[in-house]
Amino acid sequence: MRILLPLLALTGIVLMIIGRAVGPEWLCLLGKPLPIVALLLWLRQAPAGPYRLWIACGLALSMLGDLLLEWPADLFAFGLGAFLLAHLAYLVAYLGSSRRLAPGALLLAVVVSGSMFSVLASAGLGGLLVPVAFYSLAIGCMLWRALARLGDTAITRQSAxxxxxxxxxxxxxxxxxxxNRFVLPFEGAGVAILLSYWLGQFGIAASAMRHAPQLDASVASPASLR
Structure with missing residues (x-):
């Protein structure tokens, strides 16, 4: 399994590279979900509990988003919806392990998500303005709760x-x-997007491998709210 899962992920990456470089396009549809499939299989080795469950839901929804974005028809709005649900699943996972207010993390998340929405809105989103606004809000909340775990002493440092x-x-x-889609298409966008996406999903999945599920119940204690 230690060899098969990296090979599965690598196969997906190679198929994506070939599909984007020379085609056919269906190679991208086949290859893009494979790294996430590998992460889902790897996640089965993580300690069981609500945190692992919600991270798995987020990965599965992300895989659905991958398929929708790579589909030959323009299903961008549906892909956006799938990734919105993925962010919400990660948000639930993070909330389940820490309820710290973490005002510094909140401020950073507001700046990041607010800046992203402002840049996109300035380019003109048309009918996607409201969905992107909700998506930006979800991203901000997810990022806030992920960063808030860094200061919680009840959570393992590696997981946080x-x-x-x-x-x-x-x-x-x-x-x-x-x-790249709404503001200014740039060279190398595909590589930068996929690299940051896959590494991000790997980090999120790996956090479940280091999570102590018995600590989930501690979020209700007064000490976890500081």
Whole structure:
């Protein structure tokens, strides 16, 4: 399994590279979900509990979003909806392990998500303005709760940092998609988007491997609210 899962992910990456470079396009449809499939299979080795469950839901919804975005027809709005639900699943996972207010993390998340929405809105989103606004809000909330775990002493340091870095990379990937699609297409966008996306998802999945499920119940204690 240690060899098969990296090979599965690598196969998906190779298929994506070939599909984008020389075609046919269906190679991208086949290859893009494979790294997420590998992460879902790897996640089965993580400690069981609500955190692993919600991270798995987020990965599965992300895989659905991958398929919708790569589909030959223009299903961007549906892909956006799938990734919106993925962010909400990660948000529930993070809330389940820490309820710290973390005002510094909140401020950073507001700046990041607000800036992203402002840049995209300035380019003109038409009918996507409201969906993108909700998406930006969801991203901001997810990022806030991921960063808030960094200061919670009840959470293992490895899990907190992996989730925070993964969330930041996921947000970066979404921002690059929006900029490339609505603001200013740029060379190398595909590589930058996929690299940040896959690394972000890896970090989020890896945070579940280091998570202690028995600590989920501690979020209701007064100490976890500081």
């Amino acid at each position: 940092w992996l989730a925070a870095i993964g969330a930041l990379l996921f947000v970066l990937s979404d921002s690059l998609i929006g900029i």
